[in-house]
Amino acid sequence: MQEWMLVTVRTILTLVVLFLMTKLLGKRQVSQLSLFEYITGITIGSLAATIPIEVDGTWHLGLISMLVWVACSLGIEFITIKSKKARDIIDSKGTILIKDGKVLEDNLKKERLTLDELMEQLRSKNVFRLADAEFAVMEPSGEVNVLLVKENQPITPSSLGITVAPEQEPQAVIMDGNIMDEPLATIGLNRAWLDVELEKIGVAVENIFLAQVDSYGQLFVDLFDDQIIVPKPQNKATLYATLKKCEADLEMFGLSTNNKQVKQMYEQCSVELEKVIDNVRPVLTR
Missing domain, CATH: 3.30.240.20 (bsu07140 like domains)
Structure with a gap:
């Protein structure tokens, strides 16, 4: 077989093997990588690139090396799943960059992160003022996550004491x-x-x-x-408008009658309907 055909066949074979190995390693290899996963990805990629052009008959040793790397990666992932200490050593721990609204300069130096880079990371989380960050941590993957100060956190139904029903996916x-x-x-x-x-x-x-x-x-x-x-x-908007109209009608009926018993009934119904509207307003107006 001519060399160009041999290289073509080996390239296709390497591509198939690399795809299968990546599937075996899982989705983490294509998401946020830990330090060891980063090293593994580079090494396997380098080995895969050299296998097709090895024409001296030792190309199969590259496949063996790739298999060894995959086996080691799976073994280390199994160990990190079972052991917290192993995770801390292999994946490292998160580093606190901001605590109680104050930047921890020593931790910035430890992560070799400049103040400009920290502000860039904060801006990526829609935090443009340092004073708005209560807490920030650099995860082992290198991503910076931020907790806003209490007054700048978004309002949720739970913060207003409102209980909402679970929402199913579209x-x-x-x-x-x-x-x-x-x-x-x-x-x-x-x-x-x-x-x-x-x-x-x-x-x-x-x-x-x-x-x-x-x-x-x-x-x-x-x-x-x-x-x-x-x-x-417009289903929710129409329902909300209908409920408000019913509330207004009840108030009008109560004002237009001289019968005290009927007036009291309309006023009570109006108050009860107002409570219902207050409960469903977060759902119907969003």
Whole structure:
């Protein structure tokens, strides 16, 4: 076999083996890497690059070396899963960069991180003022995570003392112009419901690139033609407006009657409805 054909075959073989080994090592090899995973990725890549051009008959030794590296990586990952001490040694620990709103200069020097680089990392987390950061830590992967000071943290239902129901993930019911029956059945809907919703917005199935239904039964549509504007679902807004109208009607009925018993009933119903509106407002107005 000619050398160029030999190199081609070995390249394809190496590509297949490298793909299988990467699948075996798992998704962490293509996400945030630890120090050892970084070294492993570089080494396996270097070995894979040299195997196809080895024409002196020793190319198979490169494959053996790759297998040894993969075996060592799997063994070390197993050890780190089982042992906290091993994780601290191999993956290292997170380093606190900001504590109680104060920069720890010694830890910055330890990580060889300049103040400019720290500010860059903070800006990547939408923190543009150092005074807004209560706590910051550099993870073993090199990523910096930030905790904002209390007054700058986003408001959540729990911080307001509001209990909300769990929200299910949106289901894709149309993809590339094809209706997906299984996701429809998962949320308890069918094609008849979908046809009615599509008729409301005046869109045909074959013109839809993606359609999703959220946990509130609202249909969101993206078309192949981006020039066409599709109206957004108004179910929640309509329901909120209807509830407010009912509250106003009850107050008006209470003011328009001279019967004390009836007036008291309307006022009580208005107060109860106002409590209901206050509970559902975070859901209906977001």
